[in-house]
Amino acid sequence: MIISLRSxxxxxLKKQLSKDDKIVLWSCxxxxxxxxxGGYDKMxxxxxxxxxxxxxxxxxxxxxxxxxxxxxxxRKKNIAKKDAFExxxxxxxxxxxxxxxxxKEIFPDKKIIKVLNTVGVGICSGKRGTILTxxxxxxxxxxxxxxxxxxxxxxxxxxxxxxxxxxxxxxxxKKEPVEITIDGEKVTANKGDTLxxxxxxxxxxxxxxxxxxxLGGDAVCRLCLVKVEGMRGLVASCSIxxxxxxxxxTDDDELTEYRRINLELLLASQNHDCxxxxxxxxxxxxxxxxxxxxxxxxxxxxKGLKPMDDSSMAFVYDPNKCILCTxxxxxxxxxxxxxxxxxxxxxxxSTISPGLDTNMEKSDCATCLACVFACPTGALSERMxxxxxxxxxxxxxxxxxx
Amino acid sequence: MIGTRDRKYAKIVDELDKNxxxxxxxxxxxxxxxxxxxxxxxxxxxKQLREDGFNVVDGYLITYPCKDEYFxxxxxxxxIDTIIMISCASGVANASYYYPNCKIVSANDSRGVVVIxxxxxxxxxxxxxxxxxxxxx
Numbered sequence: 001m002i003i004s005l006r007s008x009x010x011x012x013l014k015k016q017l018s019k020d021d022k023i024v025l026w027s028c029x030x031x032x033x034x035x036x037x038g039g040y041d042k043m044x045x046x047x048x049x050x051x052x053x054x055x056x057x058x059x060x061x062x063x064x065x066x067x068x069x070x071x072x073x074x075r076k077k078n079i080a081k082k083d084a085f086e087x088x089x090x091x092x093x094x095x096x097x098x099x100x101x102x103x104k105e106i107f108p109d110k111k112i113i114k115v116l117n118t119v120g121v122g123i124c125s126g127k128r129g130t131i132l133t134x135x136x137x138x139x140x141x142x143x144x145x146x147x148x149x150x151x152x153x154x155x156x157x158x159x160x161x162x163x164x165x166x167x168x169x170x171x172x173x174k175k176e177p178v179e180i181t182i183d184g185e186k187v188t189a190n191k192g193d194t195l196x197x198x199x200x201x202x203x204x205x206x207x208x209x210x211x212x213x214x215l216g217g218d219a220v221c222r223l224c225l226v227k228v229e230g231m232r233g234l235v236a237s238c239s240i241x242x243x244x245x246x247x248x249x250t251d252d253d254e255l256t257e258y259r260r261i262n263l264e265l266l267l268a269s270q271n272h273d274c275x276x277x278x279x280x281x282x283x284x285x286x287x288x289x290x291x292x293x294x295x296x297x298x299x300x301x302x303k304g305l306k307p308m309d310d311s312s313m314a315f316v317y318d319p320n321k322c323i324l325c326t327x328x329x330x331x332x333x334x335x336x337x338x339x340x341x342x343x344x345x346x347x348x349x350s351t352i353s354p355g356l357d358t359n360m361e362k363s364d365c366a367t368c369l370a371c372v373f374a375c376p377t378g379a380l381s382e383r384m385x386x387x388x389x390x391x392x393x394x395x396x397x398x399x400x401x402x
Numbered sequence: 403m404i405g406t407r408d409r410k411y412a413k414i415v416d417e418l419d420k421n422x423x424x425x426x427x428x429x430x431x432x433x434x435x436x437x438x439x440x441x442x443x444x445x446x447x448x449k450q451l452r453e454d455g456f457n458v459v460d461g462y463l464i465t466y467p468c469k470d471e472y473f474x475x476x477x478x479x480x481x482i483d484t485i486i487m488i489s490c491a492s493g494v495a496n497a498s499y500y501y502p503n504c505k506i507v508s509a510n511d512s513r514g515v516v517v518i519x520x521x522x523x524x525x526x527x528x529x530x531x532x533x534x535x536x537x538x539x
Binding site: 001002034067068069097101118120121122123124126127133136137138142143145146314367382384387388392397 | 519
């Protein structure tokens with residue numbers, strides 16, 4: 001893992017900005033996220049701090065990795081994003097120095113403010129915290145297999161071991177606050193946010209599979225159904241925007257029954273054999289099956305098994321566990337910028353396919369794993385293998401969510 | 403991306419003994435992208451060592467040896483006394499934490515933080531990476 005720490009105070013960052021600047025926040029979703037100085041949540045903290053102080057943040061851009069220049073170039077040319085990048089005057093990268101350096105090359109006309117210093121490589125550990133094991137040669141630190149804590153490293157190098165305003169909880173800025181009623185309780189939400197986001201932000205539990213905070217929703221899993229007063233039928237809350245005065249019901253017997261039926265249909269659509277799945281006990285679908293009390297399959301799975309695609313050296317795609325939530329497609333579009341995955345065929349035959357219906361290896365896949373870590377089931381899993389015996393025979397190792 | 407180089411086979415063998423019971427663990431991220439590790443190199447190294455009379459018992463391909471949880475899923479056989487790590491220096495350091503009673507042999511030299519760019523030169527060669535800063539090992 002590449003270890004970076006914060007190099008400037010928030011006050012010093014503000015000194016480099018003007019109120020007329022149009023700011024893009026940019027973050028990797030890999031090393032800096034694991035070491036606690038990047039990722040979507042950290043960008044949101046910085047965005048809220050800057051906006052509260054009157055600065056004009058026009059875009060947050062999350063990228064799987066910034067050390068692959070092609071991925072940065074794609075952002076610059078992407079038809080949906082290039083206007084914001086052309087308009088921007090400042091980019092604040094939450095990346096290691098490799099990413100910062102590439103951004104300087106690819107956006108030479110922008111002010112790229114370096115807020116993180118990269119100090120070497122190390123380990124992300126649940127028990128030991130993040131530790132630096134091998135510092136850069138030009139730093140006055142010695143390699144230490146046991147690791148140097150972030151606190152010690154920061155002290156020795158005169159850096160900060162926490163993110164900007166670390167103690168502050170992620171605040172959901174109310175851009176255009178409106179009052180709505182959820183399950184009889186009056187709450188405020190942003191006009192224009194989805195109902196699902198408003199419910200989750202206000203602490204109401206609504207089941208969902210195709211929605212994530214980073215990727216948004218696609219209204220395909222049909223599990224986030226709610227009732228909205230004045231609207232006909234049940235609505236997918238990830239597809240309806242908040243309006244002033246809405247009255248929403250998120251929990252009653254009818255909703256639970258419909259959600260359960262939809263979940264059973266998702267289960268019946270493929271062959272979900274949890275016992276032999278690498279994601280057993282780490283699966284969002286399995287968790288919802290338990291939460292919603294699905295105890296039996298009322299709809300039979302009648303399709304044969306589809307062939308697995310294990311051509312990629314980084315991950316395996318098992319279409320038999322895919323619920324077609326499209327999170328992988330959106331991760332490939334949004335985080336990798338590769339646009340390599342798409343839905344192929346129709347109805348029962350629908351499947352996720354790379355490139356022009358080829359396999360992962362032959363496609364334009366960057367093996368960044370953005371799709372794998374977005375997948376809520378075991379359909380996309382890390383290529384983890386154990387080899388043994390005279391024949392050096394491979395068997396599966398269980399994967400992990402990040 | 404952390405850039406690495408292959409250590410010469412002879413240097414790896416120098417640190418091994420024919421009586422060692424060896425496991426190989428390979429990273430499947432940075433070293434794979436640097437063409438210095440991953441499944442292919444692990445299999446090649448295991449084959450070569452076995453042909454040369456070393457007792458390579460098993461091998462593990464894991465995504466991030468620089469993250470604890472990936473090691474926690476490896477159930478190493480009790481007779482293993484030597485680990486060959488195909489990873490950057492942080493993977494080697496993590497292996498020495500998890501297997502304090504094993505000899506840890508690194509199959510790679512860590513170079514530093516690099517970016518991966520694939521540009522084809524006029525001679526048709528693929529210029530694949532650019533070094534930024536070296537790490538101490």
